[in-house]
Amino acid sequence: MEQLAELLAPFTLPMQILIVLLGSVGSAKVIELTGRWIAPSIESTTGSVRRVILREIYVPLYLSVFLYGLFLSLELIGAPILRLFESVILSAIVVLWTRAGIRAGSNSLEEIKEHDTHYEFAPVFKNLWSAAVVVIAAIALLLVWNIDITPLLASAGVFGIVLGFAAQEAIANFVGGIALYFDDTYKIGDFVVLESGEKGSVSDIGIRSTTLLTPDRVLITVPNSVLNSAQVRNESAPQRQKRIQIPIEVAYGTSTETVEEILLSIAADVTGVLPSPQPIVLFRGFGDSALRYELQVFISHPLREPRVVDDINREVQQQFAENDIEIPFPQREISLRDDDDSLKDGGQPRYPE
Known part of the structure; x- marks a missing residue:
């Protein structure tokens, strides 16, 4: 900001504000026209993660340039009453990029999963990515509004410990899901047989559990922690035969x-x-x-x-x-002895020695 002020020092304040606004609007317009020019070539790139990312950051980029120019204009005025508007502008920029980050990450993972079956576990990372972006955005908004986050970090540490004890099963399921992904145990569509004897096709893989569709058309939800600690036989790998x-x-x-x-x-x-x-x-x-x-x-x-x-x-x-081929059934032969001397000595039975 100091370098910008030195650069605009020869001009009057209204002229400085006008230069900054015109520069931001011009830069935003250049970005918009560039995006429209390269859009056809981007959309024709099938299965490209780069296409998804560029498509999602295009709008936030030129809007952020314009909003930041407006922010700099308010900074040049320097009136304390305008601090509120500056915080609002910076918050809008954070929200724009938060939305773009979530959409770009989620759509990129979907693109990867669609064109590479090795990444069938992408839904887990999609939810994890969204949560991470929201947390970072929340911290950025607190900094924008000059809220001291040190007490919040200390409270978060204590809360994390309490939450860890209270949600042991949920955390175990989440960690188990990550382990299943890296072990490449199964993916959506595979036919698996569990150690308990239940079997079915994997229809959904979530953060907490995996859903199986049995041959009886019944859905079974199995916690990931159970799958991670049990023997799972994948009858669809390495091939479905x-x-x-x-x-x-x-x-x-x-x-x-x-x-x-x-x-x-x-x-x-x-x-x-x-x-x-x-x-x-x-x-x-x-x-x-x-x-x-x-x-x-x-x-x-x-x-x-x-x-x-x-x-x-x-x-x-x-x-x-x-063809007169007999399919037999179990048979037993029983022989009966007819021995007149079987009883002797007053009718007592005689046992073989």
Whole structure:
């Protein structure tokens, strides 16, 4: 401000104010025209974070230049009664840039998430960014209005300790969500199975919890702290294909080649079974009442498993019936002894030694 005053010293006060106002209006107009000139090239840049940032700071930039010129004009006048208006102008500038900062950060994270699936956890950082910008803006407004923030900082320290004890679970969920992001455990759309047995597709990832949509179309909300400390099986990573194993038993004496041929034929005809990797049939061993086989096929998504298993089982039953292949059930043979000498010595039972 002192350098500006020295530069304008040769002019009268009305002329100084006029020069400052004209300079601020001219600078704002240049910024506005420049923004309109480069706007088409910015909008044509698809998937650019720079495009989002430039679009959000364009309006606050030229408005801030004009408002700051007005502020400097009031400073040149130097009347104490104008201090209120100066604080109002600076507050307006802070509010403008707070709004621009929140929108630029949020939209940039959305842009990143849309074009890079690795950043599916962006909603957590979007909320964190918004909170940080609001806190910084609040401190800036206090400084603008000459409010001493030292007592507030001391109170904030005590309040932070109390809040930490009172909101341990919420903080644990937040920290757990951040840990899940850096571990890259899952992202929106993945099909996960929890340690408790619950499973579903990840539909939303928030600061406090993660929401799963189960195959029964029911939403389950799981705290992030629980997910961070439990075993989570992601059946959609590293790829969404999943191998399923279908156990099948046939009676002893059935030809292995015939069973394998029928099962592979069924796998090739059932909708939902992927041709690659190819289905295989494994002879798992000899059971008490049956020969144990296993049909292994790949499906495109874990949610298709119930339907594919149902279709294969139906076809197996039909094909085995048409080819006279028996599907056995557990059997036990019981032998009864008819021994006339089983009772001796006054009717007392005789036990084998």
